[in-house]
Amino acid sequence: MQAFSKPAQPPSGAQPSLSLAQTHYENFPVASLLLPAHLRHAVTVIYQFAREADDIADEGHATEAERLQALQAYEGELQLIQAYIQPSLPLFMALQQVVRTHKLDVQLLLDLIDAFKQDVVKTRYANIDEVLDYCRRSANPVGRLMLQLYGSDTPQHCLWSDQICSALQLINFYQDIAIDLQKHGQTGRVYLCQDEMQAAGISEQDLRQQRLDATWEVFFLHNVMRAEDLLLAGKPLGRALPGRIGFELRMMIAGGERILHKLKSCRGDIYHHRPTLKAYDWLLILLKALFKQ
Incomplete structure (x- = not known):
């Protein structure tokens, strides 16, 4: 898959959900009310990105090849953000805004994808x-x-x-x-x-x-x-x-x-x-x- 091509959908059984924070058991607080209000949106967007990518690697019944393809698609979206090009998926559009607003290092997000790929293989x-x-x-x-x-x-x-x-x-x-x-x-x-x-x-x-x-x-x-x-x-x-x-x-x-x-x-x-x-x-x-x- 070309790095900047439109990403494929996540594999069957690993579709992203808007309520992942509610449907996954977490031992530790995420974007809680303790955080300053101006950071809660950014934390929520980053968490959803990480949770969805992790689910692609772990959840459902997709094949190894399908999981890697979907994660490569997410990596392609991050590379668009890194190149100052607008991504195609709503989650990554929101992530791009968070990255720009807070001057975040996109390589850290790419490292997460690399770890999720490793989990597959x-x-x-x-x-x-x-x-x-x-x-x-x-x-x-x-x-x-x-x-x-x-x-x-x-x-x-x-x-x-x-x-x-x-x-x-x-x-x-x-x-x-x-x-x-x-x-x-x-x-x-x-x-x-x-x-x-x-x-x-x-x-x-x-x-x-x-x-x-x-x-x-x-x-x-x-x-x-x-x-x-x-x-x-x-x-x-x-x-x-x-x-x-x-x-x-x-x-x-x-x-x-x-x-x-x-x-x-x-x-x-x-x-x-x-x-x-x-x-x-x-x-x-x-x-x-x-x-x-």
Whole structure:
């Protein structure tokens, strides 16, 4: 497909929806009322773009070729924006206006598409470097885009943001081990490091059979603690950013910490105790964001 050709429709079963924010379970707030009013539209447009592209990679029953074609079409729309040419789809017209208004780096959006393409074709990760490289493109761009919206994308802030976003991505991997095994046809996706699994004596068959013993618990908690270390490393950003923007971020960090607490409490049994946030959890998150971070 030519880079600037009119994009094809998303594959069957992965049609974009105007209510994606309501139909997808999210652990962390998106474009909440805590954000300054002048940023809510931009955050909503960016979120819808990312959610739709992610659904093309993950949802429905399209073939691998159809998914890649649809994602290539989205990439073509972004390249039009990057070249200061008007795109053809309404979502990308809105995205172009957001990019122009807030002077956003389109490459960050292209990095997201690159990560979604990778999800279509890559289902195993040899080591932590490969996992973190995926996080660099699948999660970190969102944090950097938010910093650009806030006008706070200093090198230090970007480093902290990358650590937070990568940590939240890892947390999502660990709570969704069973769900990811059901994706991508018969093969499933495994975001756990293959070299670490082999060293620990854990096989993919163990994952499918929901192995629960001391060896699995130690291995699982090792991964959870790595995500926690990353989240703690980026935590100063929650106080570095001012006002409601900083409070929104502290809510996200506290949400991540609450999920980490639940992951550690389940001691590896994410098959029967997948962490979710309930009303009581949100109260704790609110209090922590207000007083403890």
